[in-house]
Amino acid sequence: MTTRIVELRQGILKKNDELAAGLRQRFTSAGVLVLNLVSSPGTGKTAFLELTLRALRARGAHAAALVGDLETDNDARRLAASGAPVRQINTHGICHLDAEMVTKHLEGWEGVSLAGLNYLFIENVGNLVCPSSYDLGERIRVVLLSVTEGEDKPLKYPGLFNSSDAAVITKIDLAVPCGFDRDLALKNINEIRPGIRIFETSAKTGAGMDEWLAYLTEQAKPS
Amino acid sequence: MHELSIAASIVEAVTESASAYLGARVIAVRLRVGALASVIEDSLQFCWELASEGSPLAGAKLVINILPVIVHCDGCGADSEIEGVQSFRCPLCGELAADLRQGRELEIESIELEEPEPKGSKPMESEVDAPDPVEDRI
Numbered sequence: 018m019t020t021r022i023v024e025l026r027q028g029i030l031k032k033n034d035e036l037a038a039g040l041r042q043r044f045t046s047a048g049v050l051v052l053n054l055v056s057s058p059g060t061g062k063t064a065f066l067e068l069t070l071r072a073l074r075a076r077g078a079h080a081a082a083l084v085g086d087l088e089t090d091n092d093a094r095r096l097a098a099s100g101a102p103v104r105q106i107n108t109h110g111i112c113h114l115d116a117e118m119v120t121k122h123l124e125g126w127e128g129v130s131l132a133g134l135n136y137l138f139i140e141n142v143g144n145l146v147c148p149s150s151y152d153l154g155e156r157i158r159v160v161l162l163s164v165t166e167g168e169d170k171p172l173k174y175p176g177l178f179n180s181s182d183a184a185v186i187t188k189i190d191l192a193v194p195c196g197f198d199r200d201l202a203l204k205n206i207n208e209i210r211p212g213i214r215i216f217e218t219s220a221k222t223g224a225g226m227d228e229w230l231a232y233l234t235e236q237a238k239p240s
Numbered sequence: 241m242h243e244l245s246i247a248a249s250i251v252e253a254v255t256e257s258a259s260a261y262l263g264a265r266v267i268a269v270r271l272r273v274g275a276l277a278s279v280i281e282d283s284l285q286f287c288w289e290l291a292s293e294g295s296p297l298a299g300a301k302l303v304i305n306i307l308p309v310i311v312h313c314d315g316c317g318a319d320s321e322i323e324g325v326q327s328f329r330c331p332l333c334g335e336l337a338a339d340l341r342q343g344r345e346l347e348i349e350s351i352e353l354e355e356p357e358p359k360g361s362k363p364m365e366s367e368v369d370a371p372d373p374v375e376d377r378i
Contacts, residue, residue, distance in 0.1 A: 019357060020267065024350045025257055029249050029271070112242055147242035149278045150346060175325040176278035180344065208327045211336035 033151055036116035040154025047131035050237040051139065053153050055177060056161035057170075058143030061187040063092045064220035065161065066138055070099035072230055073136060078237075080136040081129050083122055085114040087142065096140075102129045113147035114139065116154060135237055145174040157236060162206075163188040164197035171205040178209040183216065185229070190219040243283040246346070247291035254351055255296055261353055268301040268352035274343040275309050275325055309343030 028034055044051045054062050066082060073080040081102040084092045093105035106114060106122050119139060123131070131137070139155060141148045160181035162170050165188060171178040178184070184206050192199065199217075206215060214232065218225035250269060258266050273279050281304050288302040308321045313330035319341050320331050330337045 018354050020352055020354050022350050022352050023257070023261070025254075025348045026350075027253060027257075027348050029246055029253065029346045029348055031253065032249070111245065113245075115245075146278050147245075150242060150246070172326050176276045176344075179276055179325075179328070179340070207336065208329070209325075211328055211338040 030150060030152075033116045036120055037152035037154040040116055040119060041156070043131060044137070044154060044156070047134070048239065049131050049134040049137050050157070050233070051137045051153075051155045052157045052159055053139045053141060053148075053155035054159050054161060055141045055145070055148045055181070056143060056163075056187075057145045057166065060143070060161045060163045060166065061220055062140050062143070062161055063095055065185065065187055065218060066140055067096055067099050068220045068223065068226060069138070069229070069233075070096060070101040072226060073233070074100055076230070078135045079133055080138065081126075081134055082138040082140060083114075083119060084140040085118070085142045087111070092140065102126070104129075108142060112142055112144050113151050114141050114153060115151045119153050136233065145170070145177050149177040149180050157182045159183045159185055161185045161187055162202070164192045164195050164202075168198050168202040168205055171202075171209040175209045178206065181210060181213065183214045183232070184210070186215065186217045188219060188221070189217050189224055190221050243279060243287040244291065246279065247284060247287035250288070250302075250348060251291045251295050251297055253348060254300075258296065258351060258353065261355065264353040264355040266297050266300045266351050267354050268303055269297070270303045270305065270349045270351070272305050272307055272345045272347040272349045274307045274345040276340075276343040277346045279346065281306065305349070307342055307345055310341040311337035312339040312341050313337045314339065 056062050070080050082096050083104050083106055084096060085106045085108060086092055087108055087110055090105040093103045096103040104122050104126055106118050139153055158181045160178055203215060206213060216225050216229045218229060254266060254269055285302060292298050292300060309325055310319055310321050311328055312319050313333060313335055315335035316330060316333045318332050322331060328337055329335060
């Protein structure tokens with residue numbers, strides 16, 4: 018027997034990366050801004066997205082959402098109340114969305130064509146670890162962090178925070194009762210992802226939403 | 241726990257690449273994994289056993305090479321390795337450094353094959369046909 022070493026130098030998630038690159042191309046040519054929303058369970062992604070969808074619709078923009086969960090279509094039903102087209106992706110135990118799931122759920126989506134959309138939001142499965150490795154073809158990865166979770170989340174989950182393009186702090190209406198140290202949270206986010214855009218919001222009071230919506234409008238402009 | 245998905249992807253990719261080498265058995269798979277790739281080494285080793293079981297890769301060793309994070313500093317222009325993943329600052333001048341040059345890799349670097357001795361005249365290793373773009377190291 019002889020042994021030899023064969024160099025492969027290939028991405029482990031090559032298949033996902035190739036699919037994601039194809040999606041990105043489709044999204045770009047359709048002129049739709051795609052955002053991937055990631056956070057731990059319970060951060061308030063769905064409430065934040067519901068408010069975002071309502072506000073965008075009120076401004077005459079066309080927005081839709083794909084929402085990932087292990088089970089149930091509860092979130093899709095909640096989001097659909099905004100009037101925007103919403104489709105649920107159930108992963109049945111898988112802890113993240115991947116490009117194949119997104120591709121499949123874009124097919125046969127009644128009443129939705131990418132070319133007719135300004136924004137597509139992909140609400141990932143609540144998890145601060147696994148989604149970081151899976152490119153969904155999004156242009157902007159948004160990490161959300163609530164004031165109830167602790168200021169050191171970025172330090173605990175640097176992989177995801179470092180790979181994000183924008184950070185949203187949610188539930189700021191609860192900041193005082195939770196003893197949330199705002200300066201420390203901002204510092205921690207910035208240590209892990211220097212220069213990232215940070216939005217401080219409350220889905221309950223609507224605080225910070227104007228700034229967030231202005232950011233979306235600015236990002237959706239054709240470059 | 242996406243290590244199982246990652247292990248399954250490795251089994252799939254390596255089985256495909258190794259099928260070009262008839263009669264060869266994969267004895268080791270070497271990975272390059274960035275410190276920021278959100279992969280837990282022990283968990284991946286555990287999942288590797290599960291995912292490779294019953295496949296042509298069963299029994300192959302998984303060698304995980306963890307790569308430190310390297311940042312580029314806009315201030316002083318240096319590329320430097322940072323210690324840990326808790327603060328993305330240039331170790332030379334202390335500036336925050338957003339430009340990541342290494343640390344998110346999730347790559348199969350190489351595979352080690354065991355092959356039967358060729359019959360008759362022994363070809364040199366380098367003469368054994370290998371499909372592009374695979375390169376031989378020995």
